[in-house]
Amino acid sequence: MNYEHPKQLQAVVLDWAGTVVDFGSFAPTQIFVEAFAEFDVQVSIDEARGPMGMGKWDHIRSLCDQPQIAERYRKAFGRAPSDDDVTAIYNRFMPLQIEKIATHSALIPGALETIGALRKDGLKIGSCSGYPKVVMDKVVALAAQNGYAADHVVATDETPNGRPWPAQALANVIALGIDDVAACVKVDDTVPGILEGRRAGMWTVALVCSGNALGLTYEGYQALAADQLANERKRIHAMFEGSRPHYLIDTINELPAVIADINCRLARGEMPQAA
Template identity: 75%
Template sequence: MHYQAPTRLSAAILDWAGTVVDFGSFAPTRIFVEAFAQFDIELSLDEARGPMGMGKWDHIRTLCDQPAVAERYQRRFGRAPTDADVTAIYERFMPLQIAKVGEHSALIPGALETIAALRERGLRIGSCSGYPLAVMGKVVELAAAKGYSPDHVVATDEVPKGRPSPAQALANVIALGLDDVAACVKVDDTEPGILEGRAAGMWTVALRFSGNFLGLTWDEYQALPAERRTAERTRIDGLFAGSRPHYLIDTIAELPAVIDHINARLARGESPQAC
């Protein structure tokens, strides 16, 4: 038997918040601020956004390891935050997230049209998120009511290790019965999500403006003057540089053209691992 490289994409593995739903990725970040506040620990929205894309327990652990946050915790409780403290914050975070995720569940403009275009090109639609299963159930239900139902969903607590591990992306590959990771593209608005796709051996597409790095609502984004958008593209491209996405686009609405470009590269014998 001989290895035959794929000549076309067979699947897109899409992130959720900041990629397909919740323009600006507000649902998880604002709840982190509220959860920490219940322990009398001040957390800014910018600080909450820092580790976005990781599983939520790991996200809280990373926040607690930040020197400024650890210092506030030390002043409040007289000690550095332990894993037990992280779990306590996480247990406050979960019911808040489940209760409020619906407030930021709108589909990102262009998402449904893009997904329809991908299906027309023969792609299966997988998905994964930093949300745990208890939250994902609500997110999936709300998205289905708005017309979006991917072929498979993997929550962060359904695999042994969350992002930037490739486990969630690869769980989609297995569940969808796909033959080659090089025929898959991972689309995400965070560095851990792009690293996940890279580690899985997939093509990767980073989203600049719909997610965590810009952190604006759709209306705020639409109101940005052209020169500000240009400056933000440069800034955000720099933030993504270390994770080495194959492509950077503004929002998911631009994805079909990227799919066509990747298919042309695959037809020429190129692979994501070599780029």
């Protein structure tokens, strides 16, 4: 038996907030701000967006490790934040997140039609998120009300390690019955999500404008002047550079053209690990 590389893609593994729902990825960021505020520690929206894509406990730990935030915590409590303190913030974050997730549950304009087109081309739709299952269940239910259901969903606490580890992406490969990781595309709006896909051996597509990196509503994105948008794209492309995405596009609606290009590359014998 000899190895034969895949000739075309079999599955797309999609992130949720900032990719398929919640243009600008506002649901998690605002709740981080509110959760820290309940401990009398100020965290800005921009600071909260920094580690986006990680599991939420790890996200809070990363925020607490930032010197300026650790100093604010020290002023409030007389000590640097410990893991127990992180857990306390996380335990306040969770009910706030569950309570307010519906506020930012709208599908990204055009996403439903785009995903439908991918399915017509024979692609399976996997998904994963930095949300834990208790939040993900609500996100999935709200998306279903709007017409979207992935073929498989993996929450961050359903695998031993969250992003940037590859476990969630690989759990989709197993559940969807994909025979080669090179036949998969990981689509995400965060650096940890792209690293997840890279480490899983998949093709990777970074979303520049619909998610955390730009951090605007759909209306705000549309209102940007051409030169402003060009500058933002340049900034965000630089932000993603170290994670080495194979493609960078504005929103999921540009994904079908990327899928077609990857299929051509696979047909030529190219593999994501070497690209």
